[in-house]
Amino acid sequence: xxxxxxxxxxxxxxxxxxxxxxxxxxxxxxxxxxxxxxxxxxxxxxxxxxxxxxxxxxxxxxxxxxxxxxxxxxxxxxxxxxxxxxxxxxxxxxxxxxxxxxxxxxxxxxxxxxxxxxxxxxxxxxxxxxxxxxxxxxxxxxxxxxxxxxxxxxxxxxxxxxxxxxxxxxxxxxxxxxxxxxxxxxxxxxxxxxxxxxxxxxxxxxxxxxxxxxxxxxxxxxxxxxxxxxxxxxxxxxxxxxxxxxxxxxxxxxxxxxxxxxxxxxxxxxxxxxxxxxxxxxxxxxxxxxxxxxxxxxxxxxxxxxxxxxxxxxxxxxxxxxxxxxxxxxxxxxxxxxxxxxxxxxxxxxxxxxxxxxxxxxxxxxxxxxxxxxxxxxxxxxxxxxxxxxx
Numbered sequence: 001x002x003x004x005x006x007x008x009x010x011x012x013x014x015x016x017x018x019x020x021x022x023x024x025x026x027x028x029x030x031x032x033x034x035x036x037x038x039x040x041x042x043x044x045x046x047x048x049x050x051x052x053x054x055x056x057x058x059x060x061x062x063x064x065x066x067x068x069x070x071x072x073x074x075x076x077x078x079x080x081x082x083x084x085x086x087x088x089x090x091x092x093x094x095x096x097x098x099x100x101x102x103x104x105x106x107x108x109x110x111x112x113x114x115x116x117x118x119x120x121x122x123x124x125x126x127x128x129x130x131x132x133x134x135x136x137x138x139x140x141x142x143x144x145x146x147x148x149x150x151x152x153x154x155x156x157x158x159x160x161x162x163x164x165x166x167x168x169x170x171x172x173x174x175x176x177x178x179x180x181x182x183x184x185x186x187x188x189x190x191x192x193x194x195x196x197x198x199x200x201x202x203x204x205x206x207x208x209x210x211x212x213x214x215x216x217x218x219x220x221x222x223x224x225x226x227x228x229x230x231x232x233x234x235x236x237x238x239x240x241x242x243x244x245x246x247x248x249x250x251x252x253x254x255x256x257x258x259x260x261x262x263x264x265x266x267x268x269x270x271x272x273x274x275x276x277x278x279x280x281x282x283x284x285x286x287x288x289x290x291x292x293x294x295x296x297x298x299x300x301x302x303x304x305x306x307x308x309x310x311x312x313x314x315x316x317x318x319x320x321x322x323x324x325x326x327x328x329x330x331x332x333x334x335x336x337x338x339x340x341x342x343x344x345x346x347x348x349x350x351x352x353x354x355x356x357x358x359x360x361x362x363x364x365x366x367x368x369x370x371x372x373x374x375x376x377x378x379x380x381x382x383x384x385x386x387x388x389x390x391x
Contacts, residue, residue: 023089023135027128030084031055036077036116038069039387046387049119051085057123057374060322060356062291064111069390072112075101085120092117092297110269110294117295118326118375125374132375133332136300143366144331147175147211147340148348149318153183157196165204167348172365175209175340176201177239180226181217184243190217195229202233209340211237216244223253231259236339237285237314239263247273251282261285265302266316269293274302278309285312285338290326292316303334312338320347324360324367325375332369343367355380 032052038061039046045061065072079095095113096102125132133139148167150160164176178197182190194212201210212235218226223241230238238260242249244267254262263285265274269292277283288302299315306313313336317327320343331337343362351359356379360367370376 023086024137025086025124025128025135026130027086027124031086031124031127033080033083033085033120036080036119038065038072038077038390039384040390041383041387045390047115047119049080049085049116049123051123051127053127055123055127057119057121057126058377058379059115059118059122059326059375061115062111062323064107064292065115068108068112071104071108072115073391075104076109076112076116080116080120085124088117088120088124089297091120092295105269107267107269107292110298111292114291114293114295114298117297118291121296121326121329122374122377129373131369131371131373132296132326132329133369136296136329137333139332139369140335141332141337141369143368144328144337145175145340145366146171146173146343146362147177147209148173148345149177149213149342150179150345151318153179153190153193157193157200161197161200161204164201164345167345168208171343171348171362173340173343173362174207174365175211176345177211177213177237177342179215180212180230181214181222183215183217186217186222191226194226198230198233198235210235211239211340213239214241216240216242218242218253220249220252223249224256227253227257227260227262231257235260237261237263239287240266244268247276247282251280254281254283261312263287263312263314267292271298271301271305274305278305278311283311285314287314287316289316290330291323296326296330299330300334303330303336307336312336314338314341316342318342318344320344320350320360321352322356322375322377325370325377328367328369329375355383 034052035050037048045065047059049057079098083091121132180194212230218241227238241253261284264283265287266289286302286306288299290299303313313334315327
């Protein structure tokens with residue numbers, strides 16, 4: 001069996017996907033993974049992958065990893081040690097099928113895989129002297145247009161809208177996402193705030209693109225009612241109206257709305273589920289999280305699925321720190337990328353820290369895609385002597 005056949009069969013078995021990118025490595029010799037470390041520095045965690053040649057790939061982790069040490073170190077990390085990183089397609093497919101791992105499927109498992117996979121991409125890019133997106137395929141965009149994401153439900157509608165207006169002016173962004181409902185439930189106060197924010201934003205601008213995120217707040221009847229209201233105000237995307245695991249209810253809301261797109265999938269990790277969304281018109285836009293869903297390759301697979309079924313693709317990434325970097329490389333090569341992408345409104349004009357570079361801030365409403373090797377992030381070397389190894 002030829003290597004390409006083997007790799008694709010591995011992916012089919014491990015990820016249930018029928019597509020893989022043509023990875024363009026110029027490195028002709030194996031890049032063996034010698035070590036993988038989970039490090040903690042202050043309130044931050046990092047995954048550091050090192051090859052036998054001494055090249056390091058690094059990613060900051062999301063906060064979910066704080067609770068996943070056992071899965072990371074006991075189940076996921078050992079599979080990658082000693083393997084050729086250039087076989088990353090087969091590795092991501094194979095880790096799921098290794099011994100007991102398939103019994104640990106879901107976000108906790110794939111989040112651990114995603115961090116190692118992203119760090120491997122950083123190492124491979126540095127080894128090959130290429131940005132990650134050049135290893136993944138044809139670059140379709142050099143910058144990504146962003147929307148400002150409101151992440152709170154705790155202030156008054158008027159206060160939130162004034163903050164949004166200020167940050168829109170600072171960033172040059174032309175789109176915003178606001179919260180509706182109460183998050184995993186709702187009440188009259190939460191809904192009143194939701195209505196008021198939408199009304200004030202539309203009064204502020206007829207041309208502003210508005211997205212709304214319910215975070216699983218509604219049942220079907222409530223979700224449709226809120227959706228009809230949002231359609232009246234020309235809201236473009238309605239995210240996760242019903243509990244995210246209740247995919248049939250989210251489909252019922254999507255079926256009832258004719259002018260507005262329904263999005264979801266940020267917590268999903270099953271390719272079969274994403275396929276169901278496409279085949280059954282359960283969602284209009286797929287939103288896998290780059291880390292929760294298992295990394296860049298699995299994100300690309302969902303993007304390809306969206307393209308095949310003429311759905312939108314908008315990976316979940318509400319970040320302004322180094323966690324934004326893998327998303328930008330993924331966005332750079334994804335044909336089905338839809339609309340504006342997420343940037344936290346509170347991060348506009350605020351430096352996230354002096355321990356990494358570059359800092360992500362929208363300019364004229366967009367973030368640039370790095371052309372530096374790997375993910376394009378550099379870290380203050382002094383932090384590594386202060387880290388604790390998590391074993």
